[in-house]
Structures are given as structure tokens and as C-alpha cells.
Amino acid sequence: MYDWLIVGAGFAGSVLAERIARERDERVLVIDRRDHVGGNAFDVLNEDGLLIHRYGPHIFHTNAKSVFDHLSRFTEWRPYEHRVLAEVDGQRVPIPINLDTVNQLYRLDLTSETLKAWLTARAEPVAEIHTSEDVVVSTVGRELYEKFFRGYTRKQWGLDPSQLDKSVTARVPTRFDRDDRYFTDTYQVMPKHGYTAMFEAMLDHPNITVSVATDHAALGAARTAQRTIFTGPVDAYFDYRHGPLPYRSLRFEHVTRQVEWHQAVGVVNYPQTEDYTRVTEYKHLTGQVHPRTALTYEYPEAEGDPYYPIPNPENQALFKRYERLTLDERDVWFVGRLATYSYYNMDQIVGQALATFRRIEESVPRKDGRTSRTSEAMALGAA
Numbered sequence: 001m002y003d004w005l006i007v008g009a010g011f012a013g014s015v016l017a018e019r020i021a022r023e024r025d026e027r028v029l030v031i032d033r034r035d036h037v038g039g040n041a042f043d044v045l046n047e048d049g050l051l052i053h054r055y056g057p058h059i060f061h062t063n064a065k066s067v068f069d070h071l072s073r074f075t076e077w078r079p080y081e082h083r084v085l086a087e088v089d090g091q092r093v094p095i096p097i098n099l100d101t102v103n104q105l106y107r108l109d110l111t112s113e114t115l116k117a118w119l120t121a122r123a124e125p126v127a128e129i130h131t132s133e134d135v136v137v138s139t140v141g142r143e144l145y146e147k148f149f150r151g152y153t154r155k156q157w158g159l160d161p162s163q164l165d166k167s168v169t170a171r172v173p174t175r176f177d178r179d180d181r182y183f184t185d186t187y188q189v190m191p192k193h194g195y196t197a198m199f200e201a202m203l204d205h206p207n208i209t210v211s212v213a214t215d216h217a218a219l220g221a222a223r224t225a226q227r228t229i230f231t232g233p234v235d236a237y238f239d240y241r242h243g244p245l246p247y248r249s250l251r252f253e254h255v256t257r258q259v260e261w262h263q264a265v266g267v268v269n270y271p272q273t274e275d276y277t278r279v280t281e282y283k284h285l286t287g288q289v290h291p292r293t294a295l296t297y298e299y300p301e302a303e304g305d306p307y308y309p310i311p312n313p314e315n316q317a318l319f320k321r322y323e324r325l326t327l328d329e330r331d332v333w334f335v336g337r338l339a340t341y342s343y344y345n346m347d348q349i350v351g352q353a354l355a356t357f358r359r360i361e362e363s364v365p366r367k368d369g370r371t372s373r374t375s376e377a378m379a380l381g382a383a
């Protein structure tokens with residue numbers, strides 16, 4: 001009998017497994033139905049020896065020093081600032097929309113100051129910003145909204161931006177300067193030897209047993225552990241009692257091109273043309289030196305693995321019904337993007353897992369009777 005069963009070996013499951021095994025000295029079984037650890041951040045060498053991300057590009061960025069410091073125990077980093085171009089009206093221009101985007105697209109010579117006035121003249125007043133359409137039209141106006149956001153969002157989500165919560169397109173800001181980085185976070189880095197190597201280091205502890213290609217459902221009724229941490233889809237845990245929670249899926253087409261470089265930046269977005277949303281060229285992200293290059297094309301799909309919770313009021317209301325069920329589950333913690341139905345980045349999930357660990361420490365007596373305070377004191381004494 002294990003002390004803990006952790007379902008899912010992604011960020012949520014792996015961060016918690018390490019904390020519990022090391023800090024509480026308790027035995028943990030981590031299972032994942034996929035045949036590898038790392039969840040959606042899994043990376044692997046393809047048949048040509050190029051490092052790719054099997055579930056689409058994962059770029060690490062955070063403002064949380066605590067999250068960066070925690071992961072730094074398990075990996076070295078390489079600096080990487082992500083840049084994205086959007087193919088609009090036959091040109092490749094920076095996205096997020098910035099000064100150069102507008103000047104290039106409209107053959108203008110605006111400055112930061114005149115760009116503000118130019119956008120204000122086009123922005124549509126919106127009394128209360130609720131939807132993903134509201135966010136963009138109230139900032140840059142309808143024409144730029146249609147060029148950059150409407151088509152991409154319809155393709156990505158199968159919904160019009162007016163049917164999605166404002167938080168979705170609010171992820172992509174508007175810039176008045178020439179900063180063409182996709183993110184402005186303090187820490188923008190990639191794990192030097194890849195995500196999978198970082199996960200393997202995290203899970204490498206004598207108290208942790210990892211069993212991949214193992215589905216929670218297949219464990220049956222026999223109890224394997226005192227307590228459970230579940231990081232899979234919350235609706236699946238409850239056998240879809242209230243009906244399925246909507247998720248958006250993707251199909252990834254991974255290819256190798258027989259050229260050294262395919263595109264100028266890590267990702268090119270296609271808001272107006274093509275069936276795919278974006279093309280990633282990994283060597284920009286990983287820094288790998290190789291005579292060929294690996295790309296991923298992302299095709300959004302309605303059916304398939306659940307990749308994105310779909311943020312809108314109706315789905316949130318359904319999630320709340322499942323969340324109420326979680327409160328009655330004794331000795332089970334629900335953590336992660338699928339279990340909390342949240343469109344969270346990796347760093348937010350690490351933060352959520354570390355916060356869950358603190359709650360466990362406050363509420364679950366350790367097996368050996370020590371409290372977290374005494375073990376901290378012992379660690380300090382030993383240092």
C-alpha cells in the first residue's frame with residue numbers, strides 16, 4: 001500500500017510527487033495513461049534526432065521567482081525569448097500587434113505616440129468588456145481584430161470570439177512600442193536538456209514509483225494508496241455525471257524538412273489562411289544545431305485528447321457543479337489544468353501544485369508524526 005496515488009505525470013502530478021516523497025518521506029505511486037512522463041510538456045528526439053514537443057510548442061515564461069527557483073533544482077536553463085510572426089494580407093508581421101506591425105501592414109511611419117492616436121481613432125467603445133471580441137475591438141478596432149483575431153480564434157476554438165471569455169484573447173496584449181517578444185515575463189528560459197529530462201530528475205527519488213501506460217480506471221476498486229491526487233479531467237473522474245465538460249483538441253502534424261531553417265522565428269501564426277493555426281520550428285526554441293529542421297503544424301479538432309478547457313460562462317457553470325462534487329471526495333486532491341478546468345500555463349500549474357503541497361502540509365499529519373515545522377528545524381539544524 002502506497003501513501004499516495006498520483007494520477008497524471010505532468011507538471012501538477014510530478015511537482016507534488018517530488019514534494020511529498022522528499023519533504024514528507026512518504027511513498028508515492030505516480031501513474032499516467034500515456035507511455036511517458038511530462039504530460040503535455042513531454043519532448044523527445046524524433047527519428048532524425050531533432051528534439052520536438054509531441055503535444056505542441058511549450059515555452060517557459062514566468063514572473064514567479066518561487067516557481068523558477070523550484071524548477072531550477074531539476075534543470076539548467078537556456079535563455080530564450082519567444083517571437084511570433086502572423087501571416088496577414090500576404091505579409092509576415094509581428095504579433096502581439098506592435099508599432100512595427102501597424103507600420104508594416106499599412107505602410108505608415110507612426111511613432112509610439114501617433115500610434116496611440118491612430119488606434120484610439122479606430123477602437124470601438126465597449127461599455128463592459130466581457131468577451132474575447134470586446135477585448136480586441138475596444139483596443140485596436142474592428143479591422144485589425146478581423147485580420148489577426150477573428151479567423152484564428154474561430155479556427156482554434158470552433159467558436160466566434162464573441163462566445164469566449166475575455167481572458168482568452170487578453171493573453172495577447174497590444175504594444176505601442178517595438179517590443180516584438182511574445183512574453184514580457186522576468187524569466188524566459190527553456191530547460192537546457194529538455195522538459196522530459198527535467199521531469200525524470202524530479203521523479204528520481206527512492207520514495208517514488210512511476211508506472212506509465214497505466215490508466216486510473218484500470219486500477220479498479222482495490223485501494224492502492226491512502227490518499228489520491230488526481231490531475232486528469234474532472235468530468236472523467238466523476239463518470240461524466242453532469243455531462244461532458246467541453247474541451248478543445250488538436251491534431252499535431254510533425255515533419256522534418258531537409259533544410260537548415262524553415263522560418264525566421266519559433267512560431268508563425270495563420271489567422272487568415274490554412275486549416276492549421278500555427279507552425280512551430282523547434283530549433284529556435286531548443287537551440288539545437290542540426291542540418292535539418294523539425295516543424296509541427298497544429299490542426300484544431302472537436303474530438304480527441306482534451307487539450308484546452310473552453311472558457312465561457314456556460315462551461316464555467318458546469319465546472320462549478322463538478323467542483324462541488326470534489327469537495328465531498330475524502331482524501332482526494334484535484335490539481336492541474338484538466339482537474340481544475342483552467343486555461344493555465346505551466347508556471348501557473350507549478351504554482352498551484354506548490355500551493356496544494358502547502359495545504360496538504362497544514363491539514364494531513366505526516367506518516368512519521370513529524371510536522372513540517374519540526375522537519376524544517378531539523379533541516380536547519382543539519383545545515
Ligand code: FAD
Nearest residue numbers: 008010011012033039040056058059216232336337345346
Ligand atoms: P497535463 O500536462 O495534461 O498532465 C495530466 C496528465 O494526466 C496527462 O499526462 C494525462 O495522460 C494524465 N491522465 C489523465 N487522465 C488519466 C487517467 N485516467 N489515468 C492516468 N493518467 C491520466 N504552457 C506554457 O506555460 N507555455 C506554453 O508555451 C504552452 N504551450 C502549450 C501548447 C499546447 C498545444 C497546449 C495544449 C498547452 C500548452 N501549455 C503551455 C499549457 C501546459 O501544457 C499546461 O499548463 C501543463 O502541461 C499542465 O500540466 P498538468 O499536469 O496540469 O496537465
Ligand code: UDP
Nearest residue numbers: 086095148149152153156168169171172269
Ligand atoms: N489569438 C489570435 N490570433 C493570434 C494569436 C492568438 O486570435 O495570432 C487568440 C486565439 O484565440 C488564441 C488566444 O488568442 O487561442 C491565446 O493565444 P495564445 O498564443 O496564448 O494561445 P496558446 O499558446 O495557449 O494556444
